[in-house]
Amino acid sequence: MDLESKFSDISKTLKGSAVRELLKYAEQPDVISFGGGMPNPKSFPIENIKEILNNIMDNYGTKALQYGTTEGVTELREQIAKRMKDKFSISTNPSNIIVLNGSQSGLYMVSKVFLNRGDYVISEAPTYVGAISAFNAQMPSWLTVELKEDGMDLNELDAKIKKAINEKKVPKFIYVIPTFQNPAGLTWSVDKRKHLLEIASKYDLIIFEDDPYSEIRFTGDPVMPIKYYDKEDRVIYMGTFSKVLSPGIRLGWVVSNEAITRKIALLKQGVDLCTNVFSQYIALEYLRSGMIDKQIPKIVELYRKKRDLMLKSLEESMPEGVTWTRPNGGMFLWVTVDWGLDTEKLLKKALENKVAYVVGTAFYPDGRGRNSMRLNFTYSRDEDIVEGIGRLGKAIKEEIKNKN
Amino acid sequence: MDLESKFSDISKTLKGSAVRELLKYAEQPDVISFGGGMPNPKSFPIENIKEILNNIMDNYGTKALQYGTTEGVTELREQIAKRMKDKFSISTNPSNIIVLNGSQSGLYMVSKVFLNRGDYVISEAPTYVGAISAFNAQMPSWLTVELKEDGMDLNELDAKIKKAINEKKVPKFIYVIPTFQNPAGLTWSVDKRKHLLEIASKYDLIIFEDDPYSEIRFTGDPVMPIKYYDKEDRVIYMGTFSKVLSPGIRLGWVVSNEAITRKIALLKQGVDLCTNVFSQYIALEYLRSGMIDKQIPKIVELYRKKRDLMLKSLEESMPEGVTWTRPNGGMFLWVTVDWGLDTEKLLKKALENKVAYVVGTAFYPDGRGRNSMRLNFTYSRDEDIVEGIGRLGKAIKEEIKNKN
Numbered sequence: 004m005d006l007e008s009k010f011s012d013i014s015k016t017l018k019g020s021a022v023r024e025l026l027k028y029a030e031q032p033d034v035i036s037f038g039g040g041m042p043n044p045k046s047f048p049i050e051n052i053k054e055i056l057n058n059i060m061d062n063y064g065t066k067a068l069q070y071g072t073t074e075g076v077t078e079l080r081e082q083i084a085k086r087m088k089d090k091f092s093i094s095t096n097p098s099n100i101i102v103l104n105g106s107q108s109g110l111y112m113v114s115k116v117f118l119n120r121g122d123y124v125i126s127e128a129p130t131y132v133g134a135i136s137a138f139n140a141q142m143p144s145w146l147t148v149e150l151k152e153d154g155m156d157l158n159e160l161d162a163k164i165k166k167a168i169n170e171k172k173v174p175k176f177i178y179v180i181p182t183f184q185n186p187a188g189l190t191w192s193v194d195k196r197k198h199l200l201e202i203a204s205k206y207d208l209i210i211f212e213d214d215p216y217s218e219i220r221f222t223g224d225p226v227m228p229i230k231y232y233d234k235e236d237r238v239i240y241m242g243t244f245s246k247v248l249s250p251g252i253r254l255g256w257v258v259s260n261e262a263i264t265r266k267i268a269l270l271k272q273g274v275d276l277c278t279n280v281f282s283q284y285i286a287l288e289y290l291r292s293g294m295i296d297k298q299i300p301k302i303v304e305l306y307r308k309k310r311d312l313m314l315k316s317l318e319e320s321m322p323e324g325v326t327w328t329r330p331n332g333g334m335f336l337w338v339t340v341d342w343g344l345d346t347e348k349l350l351k352k353a354l355e356n357k358v359a360y361v362v363g364t365a366f367y368p369d370g371r372g373r374n375s376m377r378l379n380f381t382y383s384r385d386e387d388i389v390e391g392i393g394r395l396g397k398a399i400k401e402e403i404k405n406k407n
Numbered sequence: 408m409d410l411e412s413k414f415s416d417i418s419k420t421l422k423g424s425a426v427r428e429l430l431k432y433a434e435q436p437d438v439i440s441f442g443g444g445m446p447n448p449k450s451f452p453i454e455n456i457k458e459i460l461n462n463i464m465d466n467y468g469t470k471a472l473q474y475g476t477t478e479g480v481t482e483l484r485e486q487i488a489k490r491m492k493d494k495f496s497i498s499t500n501p502s503n504i505i506v507l508n509g510s511q512s513g514l515y516m517v518s519k520v521f522l523n524r525g526d527y528v529i530s531e532a533p534t535y536v537g538a539i540s541a542f543n544a545q546m547p548s549w550l551t552v553e554l555k556e557d558g559m560d561l562n563e564l565d566a567k568i569k570k571a572i573n574e575k576k577v578p579k580f581i582y583v584i585p586t587f588q589n590p591a592g593l594t595w596s597v598d599k600r601k602h603l604l605e606i607a608s609k610y611d612l613i614i615f616e617d618d619p620y621s622e623i624r625f626t627g628d629p630v631m632p633i634k635y636y637d638k639e640d641r642v643i644y645m646g647t648f649s650k651v652l653s654p655g656i657r658l659g660w661v662v663s664n665e666a667i668t669r670k671i672a673l674l675k676q677g678v679d680l681c682t683n684v685f686s687q688y689i690a691l692e693y694l695r696s697g698m699i700d701k702q703i704p705k706i707v708e709l710y711r712k713k714r715d716l717m718l719k720s721l722e723e724s725m726p727e728g729v730t731w732t733r734p735n736g737g738m739f740l741w742v743t744v745d746w747g748l749d750t751e752k753l754l755k756k757a758l759e760n761k762v763a764y765v766v767g768t769a770f771y772p773d774g775r776g777r778n779s780m781r782l783n784f785t786y787s788r789d790e791d792i793v794e795g796i797g798r799l800g801k802a803i804k805e806e807i808k809n810k811n
Contacts, residue, residue, distance in 0.1 A: 004641050005611055006666055009579055011545070014520045017673035044469035052472070056460045065448035068456070068653035104508055107680035115544075116418045136677035140519075141415070175413055207409055237408050249472035251684035262410055269421035273540035276511040279683045280655035 075102025154191030183333025320396030479506025558595030587737025724800030
C-alpha cells in the first residue's frame with residue numbers, strides 16, 4: 004500500500020527527532036533523568052483517593068460510569084468556579100468553564116478554535132514544549148518574544164505585533180505561562196502582567212494564560228493570575244489537576260467567555276465527545292471535601308526541599324560560566340551553558356555519564372536554545388538529585404575540555 | 408473584543424442546530440427519550456469495578472495516577488491483542504495498538520492523520536453522527552454510499568471511487584461500521600466484507616472499520632470483522648470499552664500498521680499527551696481477570712429483551728407505511744416513515760407527546776434522511792419502551808392526519 008501519499012500535510016510534518024531517540028536511553032534504570040515533567044509519586048494523595056473511590060461507587064455509582072456532557076460534570080465546574088474565587092478572587096461561573104483531558108487538551112482545543120494554517124501565534128521564548136506540539140497541529144506561524152527575569156520583553160512584543168499587523172496578519176492570541184514558567188521557572192511581575200493586558204487591549208488581542216503551577220509556591224509572595232486583572236474579558240485561563248492531584252486522571256479546565264466555551268464544546272464533540280466522567284468525580288470529591296487544601300502544603304514542602312537540594316548541588320558541581328534560574332515554585336529550572344556548548348551534543352556525553360535532561364531547543368519553535376537545558380527537580384529522589392547533578396557537572400566539564 | 412474575526416475557519420462553521428435546541432426538551436424527566444446512544448446503567452459491572460478499584464490502589468498505586476506513555480499502558484495493549492486473537496482470530500501485537508479517549512478520539516485522530524481540507528472521505532449513508540463531527544473537523548468532502556440490508560451498495564461505491572479518481576482526487580479512506588451499524592442496526596454479509604476488500608485493493612484505499620458492537624449479538628451467527636479477512640494490512644480497526652464496560656471511563660483503541668500507529672501517537676502528543684492511565688488499569692484488570700466474559704452475556708440478555716420489546720411495540724403502535732430494521736445486536740434501530748413526513752418537523756409533535764428520537768438528517772453529512780429516525784433500545788426501562796413507542800405511534804398518526 005502506498006501509505007505516504009495518503010497522510011495529511013500535518014501528519015507528514017510529524018517525525019521522531021534524533022533527540023527523542025536519544026531520550027530512550029534516559030529510561031534505563033541506571034540513568035538519573037531530570038528530563039521528564041512528572042510530579043513526584045509521593046505527592047499523590049493515595050489515602051484520600053482510596054476514600055474518594057469508595058464514596059464515588061457508593062454515592063454516584065452508575066452516573067460516574069455513564070457518558071457525561073461535553074462541558075463536564077456541573078458540580079465539578081461549580082467547585083472549580085468556587086476555587087477560582089477563593090484562591091484568586093476571579094469571579095466566574097460554571098457556564099464559562101469546560102473540563103478537558105488535561106491541560107494538553109486545552110492547549111489543543113483553544114488553538115484549534117482560533118488558528119488557521121499560517122496564522123500568527125505569540126509565545127514566550129522559551130515556551131512549553133507541549134504548547135509547541137499542540138499549536139503546531141494547526142500549522143501556524145510563530146512569533147516568539149524573549150522571556151526576561153520578570154516576564155516577556157514587552158517592547159519586543161509591541162514591535163512584533165505592530166510588524167505583523169502591518170503585514171495584515173493580526174496575531175490570534177498571546178500564549179503565556181506567567182507563574183513558575185515551564186521551562187524557565189520564572190515568574191512575571193505584577194507590572195508586566197498589567198502592561199501585557201494594556202498591549203492586548205491596544206491591539207484587541209486574546210491572552211491565553213496557562214497556570215499549572217501557581218498553587219505550588221515555595222517562597223516569595225503570591226502573585227495573582229493575569230486573569231485577575233482582566234477587565235475586558237480577553238484572558239482565556241487554564242488550570243489543571245495534574246500537579247495538585249494526579250496527572251494520570253487527565254483533568255484540566257479552561258475558563259473563557261461563553262462564546263469561546265461554546266466553540267470549544269462544539270469542537271470537542273468531534274474530538275473526544277466528553278471528558279472522563281469517573282475522573283471528574285474524583286476531582287469533585289477532592290475539592291468538595293477540602294482534601295486539596297491539606298494536600299497542597301505537603302506537596303509544596305516536598306518540592307521545596309528538592310528545589311533547594313538541586314540549587315545547592317548546582318552550586319557545588321557546575322563549572323564557571325554555567326548559570327541557572329532560581330524558581331520560587333513549580334517544577335523546573337533552566338540552565339544556560341555559556342561555553343558555546345551545544346546541549347544536543349552534550350546530551351550524548353551526559354547519557355554516557357548516566358544523567359539526562361531536556362535540550363533547550365525543544366522549547367523554541369524555531370530551533371534556538373542550543374546553549375540551554377531544562378531540569379525537573381520534583382520527580383527524582385533526593386540522593387539522585389545530588390548524584391545526578393554531580394554527573395551532569397562532570398559531563399559539562401568533560402565536554403568543555405574536549406572543545407578546548 | 409471583536410471575537411468573530413478571530414475564530415478559525417473550522418470553528419466558524421460550528422453552530423448549534425435547531426434540532427439540538429429541541430433535544431434539550433428531551434432531557435425533561437417526563438419525556439421518554441430514544442435519542443441518546445447510552446448503554447443501560449444496569450449493564451455496568453459495578454461490583455467488578457469496586458473489586459478492581461481496590462486491586463488498582465493496592466497493586467499499582469502511584470503508577471495508575473502518574474503520566475503514561477502516549478501509546479497506552481503496555482499490559483493493556485497486550486490484553487487487547489490477546490482478545491483480538493481469541494475473539495476474532497486477528498493476529499496483532501501491542502506495537503500496532505494505541506489506546507485513545509473513547510472511539511470518538513479514534514475517529515478524530517485517524518481522520519486528522521489522513522485528511523486535508525477538501526479531501527474525499529467515503530462513508531455509508533446513513534453513518535455515525537460522531538464520525539461526521541470528527542471528520543468534519545478536518546473540513547473534508549464526503550462521498551456517501553447507500554447502505555443496503557447486507558452492507559454498502561458496492562456498485563455505487565465502485566462508481567464513486569472511479570469518478571473521484573478521474574477528478575484526480577483519490578479518496579483517503581472508506582469508513583464503515585459493518586456490524587450492527589449505527590444508526591441503521593444492519594450488518595454486512597461476509598461476501599460484501601470480502602468484496603469491499605477487493606475494491607479497496609483495486610484502488611489502493613484504506614478501510615477504517617469501526618466495531619463497537621460486535622460482541623453485543625442477540626441472535627444469528629457471528630460474523631468476523633473485515634480486519635479478519637484483510638491480507639494486505641489496509642484495514643484500520645477500532646474497538647471500544649464503552650459498550651462492554653463503561654463509557655464514562657472513555658477508552659477505545661485503534662489497531663493499524665506501525666507507520667499509522669506512530670503518526671497517531673505523534674499527533675496525540677499535541678492533542679492530549681496520553682490517555683487516562685487510571686481508566687486503563689480498570690480496563691486491564693477487567694480483561695485480565697476474565698470478568699468481561701462473565702459480564703457480556705448479561706449485557707446481551709438485558710438488551711435482547713429490550714430489542715424484542717421495542718420491535719413488538721413498533722408492530723403494535725405504528726401505522727402502515729412505517730418500516731424499521733430488525734437488528735441482531737447493537738443498540739439502535741432505524742425507522743423509515745414512508746409518508747412524506749419530515750422527521751425534523753415530526754420531532755416537535757413527538758416532544759408534545761413526551762417522546763424523543765434522533766432525526767435521520769443527523770446521520771447524513773449532506774442533509775438527506777428527512778424521512779427517517781434512529782431509536783435507541785438499550786437505555787430506557789422496559790415499561791418506558793412500551794409507553795414511549797406508543798406515544799411515538801400516536802405522534803406519527805397525528806402528523807399524518809395534519810398532513811392530509
